[in-house]
Amino acid sequence: MSDKLFIFDTTLRDGEQVPGCQLNTVEKIQVARALESLGVDIIEAGFPVSSPGDFNSVVEISKAVTWPVVCALTRAVERDIDVAAEALKYAKRGRIHTGIGTSDYHIKHKFNSTREEIIERAVAAVKYAKRYVEDVQFYAEDAGRTDNEYLARVVEAVIKAGATTINIPDTTGYCLPEQFGKKILYLKENVVGIDNVVIATHCHNDLGMATANTVSGIMNGARQAEVTINGIGERAGNTSLEEVAMIMKCHHDLNIETNINTQRISSVSKMVSGLMNMPVQANKAIVGRNAFAHSSGIHQDGVLKNRESYEIIDPKDIGLDENSIQLTARSGRAALKFRLEMHNVNLDKEHLDQVYEKFLKLADSKKDINDDDILMLAGQERASSHRIKLDYLQVTSGIGVKPIASVGLEIAGERFEAAATGNGPIDAAIKAVKQIISRKMTLQEFVIQAITKGSDDIGKVHMQVEHKGMIYYGFGANTDIIAASIEAYIDAINKINE
Ligand code: KIV
Ligand code: ZN
Numbered sequence: 001m002s003d004k005l006f007i008f009d010t011t012l013r014d015g016e017q018v019p020g021c022q023l024n025t026v027e028k029i030q031v032a033r034a035l036e037s038l039g040v041d042i043i044e045a046g047f048p049v050s051s052p053g054d055f056n057s058v059v060e061i062s063k064a065v066t067w068p069v070v071c072a073l074t075r076a077v078e079r080d081i082d083v084a085a086e087a088l089k090y091a092k093r094g095r096i097h098t099g100i101g102t103s104d105y106h107i108k109h110k111f112n113s114t115r116e117e118i119i120e121r122a123v124a125a126v127k128y129a130k131r132y133v134e135d136v137q138f139y140a141e142d143a144g145r146t147d148n149e150y151l152a153r154v155v156e157a158v159i160k161a162g163a164t165t166i167n168i169p170d171t172t173g174y175c176l177p178e179q180f181g182k183k184i185l186y187l188k189e190n191v192v193g194i195d196n197v198v199i200a201t202h203c204h205n206d207l208g209m210a211t212a213n214t215v216s217g218i219m220n221g222a223r224q225a226e227v228t229i230n231g232i233g234e235r236a237g238n239t240s241l242e243e244v245a246m247i248m249k250c251h252h253d254l255n256i257e258t259n260i261n262t263q264r265i266s267s268v269s270k271m272v273s274g275l276m277n278m279p280v281q282a283n284k285a286i287v288g289r290n291a292f293a294h295s296s297g298i299h300q301d302g303v304l305k306n307r308e309s310y311e312i313i314d315p316k317d318i319g320l321d322e323n324s325i326q327l328t329a330r331s332g333r334a335a336l337k338f339r340l341e342m343h344n345v346n347l348d349k350e351h352l353d354q355v356y357e358k359f360l361k362l363a364d365s366k367k368d369i370n371d372d373d374i375l376m377l378a379g380q381e382r383a384s385s386h387r388i389k390l391d392y393l394q395v396t397s398g399i400g401v402k403p404i405a406s407v408g409l410e411i412a413g414e415r416f417e418a419a420a421t422g423n424g425p426i427d428a429a430i431k432a433v434k435q436i437i438s439r440k441m442t443l444q445e446f447v448i449q450a451i452t453k454g455s456d457d458i459g460k461v462h463m464q465v466e467h468k469g470m471i472y473y474g475f476g477a478n479t480d481i482i483a484a485s486i487e488a489y490i491d492a493i494n495k496i497n498e
Contacts, residue, residue, distance in 0.1 A: 002255045005248060006224040007241065008200060009035050010044040011272060012057070013073055014238055015228035021276040025057050031275065032061040034268045035229075036068050039259040040241075042095065042224075047073040048087035049080040055087050062091035069135065071095040076125035085132035096129040099139030099167065102146040102154050115150055119157050126161040137165035139202065144170030148186040159193040165224060166199050170213055173206030173236060181216035188221040200224035203239045205231060210239040211285075215247055218256060229272040230280050230287060242269060242286040242318070250312055266319040286318060300335040327374065329363035336374065345378050376460065376477040386494040387412055388437070395482055397425040405429035407486070409436050426485045433486065437493060442466045448481060461485045465492040472496055 074080035088094035231240030302309035422428030474492025
């Protein structure tokens with residue numbers, strides 16, 4: 001049977017300490033609910049004594065979530081613990097997380113104290129918290145730089161005092177994975193009562209080793225990982241939830257499971273990044289924009305033949321619909337075809353060759369070729385083989401004049417013309433087209449976008465037209481936005497005929 005790893009998310013406490021990332025209570029509730037649906041076991045909701053806002057968030061999150069344990073942070077100070085207990089009063093299952101610095105740096109410089117006195121304060125805080133809740137977690141701040149023998153004495157004392165989870169933070173992100181793993185093993189082997197509590201890792205990423213240290217801790221007996229979404233947190237951040245969850249999923253050899261519904265990872269990552277104004281670096285493991293983007297021709301070919309050639313994670317497992325084969329000047333026809341087919345654009349060999357030629361030209365001048373670009377190229381190609389073609393379009397519009405449009409269409413080789421007025425040039429042009437093609441069609445959606453930024457840029461128009469209960473999608477791209485709109489409209493009408 002596999003062991004369970006508890007996921008303790010501190011996005012709303014350690015993550016939220018990042019300057020500029022503060023959330024209001026409503027946003028925190030939104031994140032807490034998302035964490036609940038993700039399957040997080042414990043949500044650290046805040047540090048209630050630190051501000052009325054934090055207090056209120058812990059109260060509201062306690063009311064908002066049902067299943068996860070809600071945890072509140074305190075120092076080893078009675079007033080902190082009183083306030084945390086008050087904030088947790090609506091929690092279905094509440095946890096107080098109290099603790100104190102245990103490294104000599106903290107004992108001497110932060111507390112001007114002694115090792116013995118620190119043990120006494122730690123024990124007193126745990127006993128005090130126990131008056132309010134059964135579930136008390138103790139943290140030994142800067143445990144990463146605390147010598148193992150002393151750390152074991154602290155841990156043994158707080159377990160005796162009633163702590164049920166023991167958190168071993170590498171507060172400064174200093175440890176090497178092997179060192180951190182040995183620390184956990186040392187506690188497992190030398191602390192009386194350790195088997196009756198859960199050991200937690202809480203690793204910071206100052207040297208880029210947070211996840212490696214967490215995994216090393218788990219391999220040596222820790223069964224709670226303290227993490228944040230996208231690895232956000234003070235300085236270089238905390239261990240990221242998505243990395244730990246996917247490592248446990250990929251490495252069956254570890255025989256450890258989490259409760260995380262990994263298919264929700266991508267959407268929760270985007271939500272947190274958006275709410276906190278914290279963009280995710282493009283090459284971030286699991287959730288970065290490029291995490292599944294294969295841009296070299298050799299990789300793309302391999303992935304298309306068999307995904308496992310270059311991927312250890314199926315993008316669907318984190319809730320991404322499809323592998324984003326990134327199109328660049330080095331991509332082959334197969335990648336282009338695959339990407340077009342994802343949008344239901346199936347071209348025969350001749351047309352695909354023509355689009356590919358245009359694609360290579362565009363890729364030489366544009367680094368990131370996106371779906372809209374290739375749809376535009378394919379659209380131009382398809383338009384040349386449409387039954388209904390736009391022959392000409394002339395519009396007059398401005399301030400103080402009634403917009404008027406004349407349109408010439410070629411339908412199966414025959415030429416038709418019409419003119420109409422409207423409340424704008426696009427309306428006039430569409431009415432003129434409708435005079436020629438007298439079908440009952442309703443415009444459902446009409447989106448105009450610029451491809452890049454300049455006023456001389458190509459405008460793109462996406463349109464949805466309804467006919468007899470069916471929706472037909474049309475696309476047009478032109479430096480003249482009115483022409484692009486009519487091209488999109490005619491593209492949609494041609495699909496009705498197909
Ligand atoms: O990094 C740390 O030591 C912490 C503790 C307060 C748990 O965040
Ligand atoms: Zn921390």
